Amino acid sequence: MPQVDLSEETVERLDALRIEEESYDDVVSELISIYEAEGLSMARGGDESG
Numbered sequence: 001m002p003q004v005d006l007s008e009e010t011v012e013r014l015d016a017l018r019i020e021e022e023s024y025d026d027v028v029s030e031l032i033s034i035y036e037a038e039g040l041s042m043a044r045g046g047d048e049s050g
Contacts, residue, residue: 014027014028017031
């Protein structure tokens with residue numbers, strides 16, 4: 001697994017998003033899923049309106 005160095009500000013932002021003892025991996029995976037879903041929605045939205 002690759003190692004990623006995060007700034008203190010990024011860690012604080014991730015901490016604000018964590019629910020109880022949720023791992024950073026879980027938070028980041030959820031953010032990626034949301035990002036991908038929004039990208040897919042935007043792509044589909046463009047297809048429907050065009």
